[in-house]
Amino acid sequence: MSAEFVNKLQRQHLAELVPYQSARRSMSGGSTWLNANEAPLTPAFPEAPEWNRYPSFQNAALNQAYADYAGLKSEQVLSCRGSDEAIDLLIRAFCEPVNDAVMITTPTYGMYAISAATQGAAVADCPLIASADNSLQLDVASMLQRLRDPQQPRVKLIFVCSPSNPLGNLVDSGALEQLLAGVGQQALVVLDQAYVEFIEQSSAQVQISDWLARYPQLVVLRTLSKAFGLAGLRCGFAIGQPEVMDILRKVIAPYPLPEPTISGATAALSATGIQSMQAQVAATLEQRARLLEVLQNKAWVEKIWPSATNFVLISVADAPAIVQQCQQAGVLIRNQSSQPGLSPCVRISIGSAEEMDRLFEVLPA
Incomplete structure (x- = not known):
């Protein structure tokens, strides 16, 4: 097909x-660009000379x-x-x-x-x-x-x-x-x-x-x-x-x-950038595993949804109360209870090891 x-x-x-x-789409090349009504320089950022030009x-x-x-x-x-x-x-x-x-x-x-x-x-x-x-x-x-x-x-x-x-x-x-x-x-x-x-x-x-x-x-x-x-x-x-x-x-x-x-x-x-990304993904998955282990021991967790992402969705009895308790301690997680077809639930993003340590300190016992 x-x-x-x-x-x-x-x-x-x-x-x-x-x-x-x-101007960029219709013409290319040249050494003196006077076709796009651009400024000749970037006075506020002289170290970024290309910023005066429209991008591709x-x-x-x-x-x-x-x-x-x-x-x-x-x-x-x-x-x-x-x-x-x-x-x-x-x-x-x-x-x-x-x-x-x-x-x-x-x-x-x-x-x-x-x-x-x-x-x-x-x-x-x-x-x-x-x-x-x-x-x-x-x-x-x-x-x-x-x-x-x-x-x-x-x-x-x-x-x-x-x-x-x-x-x-x-x-x-x-x-x-x-x-x-x-x-x-x-x-x-x-x-x-x-x-x-x-x-x-x-x-x-x-x-x-x-x-x-x-x-x-x-x-x-x-x-x-x-x-x-x-x-x-x-x-x-x-x-x-x-x-x-x-x-x-x-x-x-x-x-x-x-x-x-x-x-x-x-x-x-770039090759280096992709390698760095992959290393961060590996670290995120390690922290996700830590989170799953902690959540499995929480009596207020009714369901842990399977995750192939950098977050975990959990069903709970009182989502607003858990979100509020974390927020009062300076940790923000998201109430997803308004999603059609879902019971009360919260979504927790996976952060750094230090951020997850802080989360574990403030989650309900």
Whole structure:
């Protein structure tokens, strides 16, 4: 199956839209740049001479660095301001207000529905269902039934978060492939892998190049905010067929990433940067194991949800009280009890050894 069908999925007016050609996008080379109305110097930061220049529309070195890291081609990669921007771009590019919808699978990351509402798209919720191993998994039959319902707004995008936020577990790979096969050319399946670096390397979901080759309807979201520790730089990536990336380039801002972000992200994707990330991931997993051991001995913990991420979700009897007790001691954890389909629960991020020591001091006995 080719990827030509994505051009039919895009919003109709985008088919004829010629994107804005910025100074950086339309011209290159030269030694004297007088085409972008930039200042000749950066007086406040003389040590950062490049900051007076607009950055690249899509920095070739950065996109190639991420393509090399993920085992892809650079034309399959679009860099953006975190994966949150990628979510928004996909909805803006493919969903007509009112007439089209995004599908979500609650409990899931809240920005899918919020971005859809912001753009006037409908939201179709197919909640996760309990599986044999007591985790929550995709209800593929329900999802495909809703996808094909002609009486409802047409679903253009299906957001699947794996590893899941807020649950922490992996979506079953077999169910995901069943969904992709069933969707065919009717929609795009957006696999949000913000926490992919915390998955065991043997998992089928880590290496995505084969999946993208087999399923042109698949779009993958990645970020440097989690394992790479660069949340403050705001750098993420949309990954998919070049035809999908071409459509997203029509709606992304002329200069999506500032120069400091491009420089920092590219350095983080160097061999040394990747090694440092992997060492931090190993340390995070050690601290996660410590947390799990402590929680298993707490009488107020009703359920520890399986985690393939840098956080642990736990069901408790009184989530507000636990959050408040920790907050009063200066330790912030998150109440996730408002998530649809979840009993009272809290989510605890994995910090440094010192931060976890402090958490253990303030948790209820």
